[in-house]
Amino acid sequence: MSTLTASKPLRAGPRIDLAVIAMFGVLALVPFAAAFGAETYLLGLVTRVMVFAIAALAVDFLCGFGGLVTFGHAAFVGIGAYTVAIAGAHGVTDMAITLPLALIVSGLFAYLTGTICLRTKSVYFIMITLAFGQMAYFIAGSLAPYGGDDGITLPARSTLFGLQVFGSDRALYYAVLGSLIASYGLCRAVVYSRFGRVFRGARENPTRMATIGFDVFRYQRVGYVIAGCLGGLSGFLLANATEFVSPAYMSWQRSGELIIMVLFGGLGTLHGAIVGAAAYLLLEEWLAGFTENWKLIFGPLLVIVVLYARGGLVGLAASIKARLTRD
Amino acid sequence: MSFTLFIVQILNGLQFGVLLFLIAAGLTLVFGVMDFINLAHGVQYMLGAYLAVMFYTLTGSFVLALILALVAALAFGLLLEFTVFRQLYERDHLEQVIATFGIIIFLNQGVKVVWGAAPLSLPIPEALSGVVALMPGLVYPVWRLVIIASGLVVALLLYILVSRTRVGMLVRAGATHARIVSALGVDIRRLFMIVFGFGTMLAAFAGIMIAPILSVEPGMGDSVLILAFVVIVIGGIGSMRGAFIAALLVGLVDTLGRSFMIDILRLVMPPSPARTVGPAIASMLIYVLMALVLYFRPAGLFPARGKS
Numbered sequence: 001m002s003t004l005t006a007s008k009p010l011r012a013g014p015r016i017d018l019a020v021i022a023m024f025g026v027l028a029l030v031p032f033a034a035a036f037g038a039e040t041y042l043l044g045l046v047t048r049v050m051v052f053a054i055a056a057l058a059v060d061f062l063c064g065f066g067g068l069v070t071f072g073h074a075a076f077v078g079i080g081a082y083t084v085a086i087a088g089a090h091g092v093t094d095m096a097i098t099l100p101l102a103l104i105v106s107g108l109f110a111y112l113t114g115t116i117c118l119r120t121k122s123v124y125f126i127m128i129t130l131a132f133g134q135m136a137y138f139i140a141g142s143l144a145p146y147g148g149d150d151g152i153t154l155p156a157r158s159t160l161f162g163l164q165v166f167g168s169d170r171a172l173y174y175a176v177l178g179s180l181i182a183s184y185g186l187c188r189a190v191v192y193s194r195f196g197r198v199f200r201g202a203r204e205n206p207t208r209m210a211t212i213g214f215d216v217f218r219y220q221r222v223g224y225v226i227a228g229c230l231g232g233l234s235g236f237l238l239a240n241a242t243e244f245v246s247p248a249y250m251s252w253q254r255s256g257e258l259i260i261m262v263l264f265g266g267l268g269t270l271h272g273a274i275v276g277a278a279a280y281l282l283l284e285e286w287l288a289g290f291t292e293n294w295k296l297i298f299g300p301l302l303v304i305v306v307l308y309a310r311g312g313l314v315g316l317a318a319s320i321k322a323r324l325t326r327d
Numbered sequence: 328m329s330f331t332l333f334i335v336q337i338l339n340g341l342q343f344g345v346l347l348f349l350i351a352a353g354l355t356l357v358f359g360v361m362d363f364i365n366l367a368h369g370v371q372y373m374l375g376a377y378l379a380v381m382f383y384t385l386t387g388s389f390v391l392a393l394i395l396a397l398v399a400a401l402a403f404g405l406l407l408e409f410t411v412f413r414q415l416y417e418r419d420h421l422e423q424v425i426a427t428f429g430i431i432i433f434l435n436q437g438v439k440v441v442w443g444a445a446p447l448s449l450p451i452p453e454a455l456s457g458v459v460a461l462m463p464g465l466v467y468p469v470w471r472l473v474i475i476a477s478g479l480v481v482a483l484l485l486y487i488l489v490s491r492t493r494v495g496m497l498v499r500a501g502a503t504h505a506r507i508v509s510a511l512g513v514d515i516r517r518l519f520m521i522v523f524g525f526g527t528m529l530a531a532f533a534g535i536m537i538a539p540i541l542s543v544e545p546g547m548g549d550s551v552l553i554l555a556f557v558v559i560v561i562g563g564i565g566s567m568r569g570a571f572i573a574a575l576l577v578g579l580v581d582t583l584g585r586s587f588m589i590d591i592l593r594l595v596m597p598p599s600p601a602r603t604v605g606p607a608i609a610s611m612l613i614y615v616l617m618a619l620v621l622y623f624r625p626a627g628l629f630p631a632r633g634k635s
Contacts, residue, residue: 116618116621116622121625122420123560124564124627126420128560128617128618130553131615131617131621134553135615138607138611139607142604142607293439295435296433296436296437299431299433299436301429302428306415306422306425307411
């Protein structure tokens, strides 16, 4: 992982970036703008962006800060979503139960698989996370009582103590935005904490961290559980947004997309994950409206981003800013 | 679960394993020698199948189609190497994954545009289209035996090539000490290109050989790609011997699991849950195998020496 090297140290303490506040501000204003246009479509689209941004944050946390490239993170999203769907099928729709349950189940899955995955390094880690992702995918496909390969429709969106808090699309939108801000805040706080320094140090040089006296494996496992829970949260929200859950949420292509989003936005920046998720999904939407063969443009675009835009969109913005201020 | 069915499934498993080996061999070579994760390896398998169909409709001869498709696939692979991949060797794995993923997206769609989204088929050569009685009550398609045989021949040739020739020696040295090989005056770029072209041709060969049995369709390389990665990870990245053994292992476990898992589960549970759980467990088996292998041997069964 040489993309983000030690020569660019993170600031010791959190300093809230104005650009990030502006980003959340814009997101908060979207529903008002949407009221003038195709409201349902626009709200739905941006809600989806924010839901995937939460999952992308988790991937950025692991890849960009922990150096743990996970190729199976869609599994956690799927587990969160399936928890809501399965509880719903049994008549439990209150999020006072389903949300903690979704977090616990995905966290537990992360703990168990992390214990095994974190024994391996580099490519082997990528592949073993893929293996567990695929296992979760096939298990979901075999859940015949809950739709099997076809997926299952939610009976209703989650309630909170009987209240229809997700009653309108706008309410759901703000709930998702709140979750995104909370997730961002959590990741930031963790990354800058003492724990986060050990976690980042383990990416730069695990041997040195171990020599200093840290049990690197345990730190990485806690990081993996945190990322797993964030994935579960994203899945919980995804299930509520689409009111439908299917094994396709867990396919390896989905996990790949999450990595692409992070790389698109800029690895190891956190807000880059949000920018990347938005850029990826909006670009996909925009190109698909353009031509049926949008993938012919999208594929080469990915290659170009990798070859020429190192550091992603956030890196690009930073270098433009640096050039402007220098002149 | 009759005995003949068991033998047939073993043969099917071998055939699948041999196919996986043809794909994994190139992948493990490219990965081992160049430290390059090429997700686009799967689309080269797909491209081989499509090119064979195209040349078959043009020439009407399977042998000609095979040769022309191999040459065309090689040319295309080298073109990709020259334009894109060459600039990725020095990048980290994550960037390689994304860029080659972009190529998958592009080629899957490109194939759809050129040849249409509907599945195509390639007929089995006339002389090899029948079945053969291996023993009383056991008939088996000749073409599948041809696939097994050709795969084993390729494996043998590869073994000789890697362990007995000068190029093979450089490949082995390159897999563990690329910088030193380069410092000793070997043109490592040219070596990379040879290895890459060779891997591409092997994947295309696999695609051409399997085309008469499977339908040729966009995206056919994606699932095979993941399986090929499972194979090289189980075998130990960069190890040809590991790839061979792991490919047969994965082929057999997957095929036998799919055919007999329901029967096995019936021994311990009632038939109806066995029918729903069985296929899921069968699909998962190879991933469970991979997780187990990596748990006990984090660098695969036959880790390439000199790399830790």
